[in-house]
Amino acid sequence: MKKITKTKEPQIHFAALAADTALFTLENNELLVRLIRVNRPPHIKDAIGLPGGLLLPKETADEAALRHLESKTDVSNKGVYIEQLYTFSDINRDPRNRVVAVAYMALIPWKELSENEQLGNITKSWWVPVKKLPKLAYDHNKIMEVALRRLASKIGYTTIIKKLLPREFTLIELEHAYETILGEKIDRRNFRKKIKKLKLVVSLDKKIRGFKWRPAMLYSFKSNKVEHTPNIT
Amino acid sequence: MKKITKTKEPQIHFAALAADTALFTLENNELLVRLIRVNRPPHIKDAIGLPGGLLLPKETADEAALRHLESKTDVSNKGVYIEQLYTFSDINRDPRNRVVAVAYMALIPWKELSENEQLGNITKSWWVPVKKLPKLAYDHNKIMEVALRRLASKIGYTTIIKKLLPREFTLIELEHAYETILGEKIDRRNFRKKIKKLKLVVSLDKKIRGFKWRPAMLYSFKSNKVEHTPNIT
DNA sequence: ACAAAAGTGTTTCATATACACCCATGA
């Protein structure tokens, strides 16, 4: 019988692996992303980028993404929804070394953030409206494009938007969340018809008060899981 | 002004990076995937897996995927459509070393394969119906699940199916391609109505002959690009 | 003439879209 010899493949490791995350939240009908200060002299000085960093030896990319997210943004990753987007492996995406980045998108409801998490800190990490996104380090603007496209498309066929909303919300809030992410107006009556038909949310039989207008009925999603649905938008 | 010190991140590289590809073709109303013989003693002996391998220092994951695909399957990657699926980073997905895999899905029309490429070679690389998929090495069965799901979903909202069909095809062939990948029967009349309304294909005003039955009209896709469409299926 | 695959239309039902007014509240 033919002896099969071991293929001579290089066993050394050529590229470092990083996990970079676009963390989104929704406040006051604006989609915000959490950015950090990036300093990597001599090539990158006082730049701005997405939170991320290298994988540890015994760590999956998902774990690394969550770890760096929390340590570099000071936003607790408890309650954060995260999903992998795409892996970027261009040779020169990092000017110093060969680094391959697994990009992630993460979501957190604004109301689950502490006051400090909401405020941020301009020297370390803070929220920026995606409409006013600055030039970012590395290929992070490319990651943002993928993340925004993924988010906008995914709210159309899943219930992922629940990961940006508080546990209890009004149908108007839900509608505004869609409008903000899609960047277009939705007809209120048609929207409510569709949401009710899909039976994804349940009325809590209580109303939000404290505004000077008519109180709005509160709703909740029936489950915490991100589920597929017939087209919503 | 505060001097910002360089973060002490490990500069050594902990995980090797590989690119693994599920290459599909469509023959005789069967979806086939190209598998290879895998030998990596002592853990993996005479196993079966997807074609793939490590990245070179100056190579993107896409390039590595195409290179290993061609060298490990003996299928020319000319004419192959490829897209990234997902990155798998479980600590123990490779029993020997820490290897992170960027998984790809690739498509090639059966008619573009040479006779040798169609036949394959049981000692190195050959075609297997996805309905008869064996147990694969590493986490390659997981990759196959992702690939099959992606393919089935993507034929529904893009023209990706063109990458599995010859340049000229009949509407029946097109319908069978959808049926094979989706695993369900489609109504012929409704299907043709939809395809014609979408204007994705153009009649070539010639008919295929050589069968003992009524000749069928030949069509071509208008473009070679994979484009988004309103829902097809 | 027959066997086998190619090709074609209509009806019904469900969903999508367009559109405007009244309601409840706090100030």
Next chain:
DNA sequence: TCATGGGTGTATATGAAACACTTTTGT
């Protein structure tokens, strides 16, 4: 009472789904 956002229904158009027979060819 007024300003503001919350909440509702109907009519039309479009798309989805169900369904069966005729045509063309080679043998």
